[in-house]
Amino acid sequence: MPEKRVADIDWTPLLERQFNPSPVAWEDQVIYFLLPDRFSDDTEREYNDIRGNPVNKGSTPKFNPAMDKDSLGGPGGEEAWRDAGGKYVGGNLKGLTSKIGYLKRLGVTAIWVGPIFKQVAFQDTYHGYGVQNFLDVERHFGTREDLRTMVDTAHSQGIYVILDIILNHSGNVFTYKGDKHPYWTGAEHKPGKEFEVEGYNDKDGKPTIPMGQVNLENFPEAFPDGAVWPAELQPITGFTRKGSIRNWDLDPEYLEGDFEDLKDINLGPSMANNFTATSSLKTLCAAYKFWIAYADLDGFRIDTVKHMGDGPTRYFASNVHEFAASLGKENFLLVGEVAGDRERAFNTVESTGINAALGIADVQDKLENMIKGYREPQAYFDLFRNSLLVQRDSHTWFRNKVVTMIDDHDQIGKGQNKARFCYADEGATYIVGAIALNLFTLGIPCIYYGTEQDFDGNGGSDQYIREAMFGGSFGAFRSRNKHCFDESTHTYHEVSKLTALRQMYLPLRRGRQYLRPISGDGVNFGLPTMFSPNRMLTVLPWSRIFADKEMLCAVNTDFERASEAWVTVDSELQAETDTLECVYSTEEGGVGKKVKVEGRNGRSVFLSVPKGGIVVYK
Structure with missing residues (x-):
């Protein structure tokens, strides 16, 4: 049974072992990003195990492009496939562990794993960003021990593990009184006011649990699937309670508002100087230090850093870096998702102490469209050098301050026209060159799962760029029940050669x-x-x-x-x-x-x- 409070954690046994050290330089690594629900369910056959031996005991055969592409067929087939994409489809941590060999042979040296924490029970937040318990693993993905086994297996193959974490918000853990979806800037109230709350949601999404410190004797159903956990997050002051963001660049709305129905956690003032951490922020720091110690993690990707503010981000970074260093992890990686222009991203990195930013200055759009001939090359290359940002006359190279990638799970800049690189404009012809451009230019390169198999992700919304690598009910290329762990494809083969080349020649990395x-x-x-x-x-x-x-x-x-x-x-x-x-x-x-x-x-x-x-x- 997981702890109900961070104060209940016995740290001593967790710290009495040898921890995996950090890499000397993160720009030497090749990161691979995946969502646990969409990667592997450990039922595949016709793939190679960690030693490179064929596995034929599973139930899911390998995808055959000639036969399986657009193979939904029958009445309602396409609709059922599309509907499945908005729900859990079955990927888990055991499946990821079984594919470490596939990633190793691709040349991956670090895995960025989407959030694995326990989600609200009444919603299909398969992506992992709707956390209800920050001290437990979502049962769809497995158990705490499954996480530890996956990390240990990766480490045995020389692969680091970066876990996606959330500080800015929880899942949909409470309901506002009357209007279930108020906005920070509403027509009938003062902008930024605190709204009344009906109560914490139970396992069915009903606000039957009074908001505040939960009394389990009176409301035993609150654990494990109701309210929010650990218990230190439960006081009403733990959340800002100011409604959803409507203006995503208006300060302080973007700092105080909810992400749709994901509830904004009160982390403290946004300014970094003279900052005082809230109880909620201190609780989350302790929770994530627990995960480092428990699973021997090597880094965090921090979601929605822009919406946290520099004060909370700096406090968290300082706490985590010090704790990781005490375990021998001197270069524990903190990558922040910092939406906006390059100056904001660079200033956030410099002022908060996180190591790098993800998604700066529309870097993905510049990278993708440059190789297809639609963007000026200098606009991309200038992202990594600018003396004005650091107040110096000579160039400072941002070689390890930016994580770069082509495809990802959000594609915020594409609005409602979301699709992977390979979907249009001869993407399948360009894909090897595009990955090479990503691997051989400055920054810490990251490959989004399925890109090495030419996934196209066409459909417009987020779910279509989150195909299930293992097939299931929402397989890639509009298919079902066919997996894509094929090491014989042209792109996989070429990417493995490119990553080997990067490892061989230091100039290509640094x-x-x-x-x-x-x-x-x-x-x-x-x-x-x-x-x-x-x-x-x-x-x-x-x-x-x-x-x-x-x-x-x-x-x-x-x-x-x-x-x-x-x-x-x-x-x-x-x-x-x-x-x-x-x-x-x-x-x-x-x-x-x-x-x-x-x-x-x-x-x-x-x-x-x-x-x-x-x-x-x-």
């Missing part, structure tokens, strides 16, 4: 980066740019330089034909008559090809890049 000028005639050079108002079809090259070693990478934004260009390289590191050797190419037979350095625009080489592909030279 080097400074420079978008390189190109030329069609070897005389007139300029940075790649959109001369056409519609699309940029060209060679897009960049260098990574570390300790006097240069690696030259280039993608082709033209998916129909190969592109050629003279590409500038570093004139101090490369001499005329030197040669660069190709160490990766999406063109068969391209590896091993050599190009000669010539005295054009300082120093340049002539590159040919396959259609929609990538080359890497050393």
Whole structure:
């Protein structure tokens, strides 16, 4: 039985063991993000286990593109599939543990696992962001011991584990009086007022439990599926109670309001200076330190940091970093979801002490559309360097301050037009180059589950970009009961080569980066740019330089034909008559090809890049 209060936790046995140390540098890692409900249910067959041996004992066969794509069929088939996507579909921690070998061979070195904490009982918050008990694991996902087993298995394979956590809000744990869904800015009340509350919700979503410290003798049904736990969160002052956010950038509305029916927790004032933590914030700090000690975790991804404020974020970061360091985890990773422009994200990282930001300045849109020819390359590359942000004359490289990715589970910037990278604009042609761009440019790269299997995620809303990797009732590519753990697919195979290359060459992980000028005639050079108002079809090259070693990478934004260009390289590191050797190419037979350095625009080489592909030279 899980504890009802953090004060009941006996820490001593948890601390009497050797903990997994942190990596030296998180920018050396390749993160893989998954939602437990959508990844694996441990019933698959025709996949390879942790040792690479075939597994044929399960009930779910492997997906066959020729037979299973768009295979819903029959009356009501599509509707049933679509409806299933809004509910739990069956993925769990045991399933994730069984696929550690699949991730290891892909080249993954850290797993970011979506929230696993106990959810409100009366809603299908399969995504994990509707927490009702911060000290227990959601039964759909498994048990505490399943979490510990998964982490231990990952560590045995050299893979770190980052857990997605929530501080800003709980699930739908109480009901407002009268109006069940008031807004912070309503028509008939003062903005930002505290609303009256009917009570804590029971297991059926009815507000039958008085809000305040729960008396289990009078309301025994409150545990485990009613109210909110641990008990230290239950006083009415533990929540702001000011209704839902309507204006997502209005201060203080975005700091005090609820996320729809997810209830805002009172963490304290937003300002970092002279901050005083609330009881709720202290309770959550203790709860998450418990999980670090219990499961030997290596990092947290913190949800909705923008809506917490710098004061609570700094307090949490300081507490967690100190505790993790006491366990030998000197570089425990804290990644904050910081929506908004780059300056806000960078300032949040600097002022709060979290390690990195996720989702800054629409980085995913810039990355995705740059390789498809719809965004200026310099807009993406400038995300990682700007002396003005740090008040210095020289460049500061944000090599480990940003987590970068292509696909994700929210795609906030796409509004109601959500779909994965591979859905449109020849995405399946570009996907290897796009992942290479993610892996070989600055930042901590992250792959969203299924991207390595060309998932398309078309449908418009969140659920369609959260397909079940294991099939079930909401399988990928509009299918059911067929899994996609296929290590023979082209994209999986190429990504595993790219991650191996990244591990082999230090400049690809830690080097400074420079978008390189190109030329069609070897005389007139300029940075790649959109001369056409519609699309940029060209060679897009960049260098990574570390300790006097240069690696030259280039993608082709033209998916129909190969592109050629003279590409500038570093004139101090490369001499005329030197040669660069190709160490990766999406063109068969391209590896091993050599190009000669010539005295054009300082120093340049002539590159040919396959259609929609990538080359890497050393």
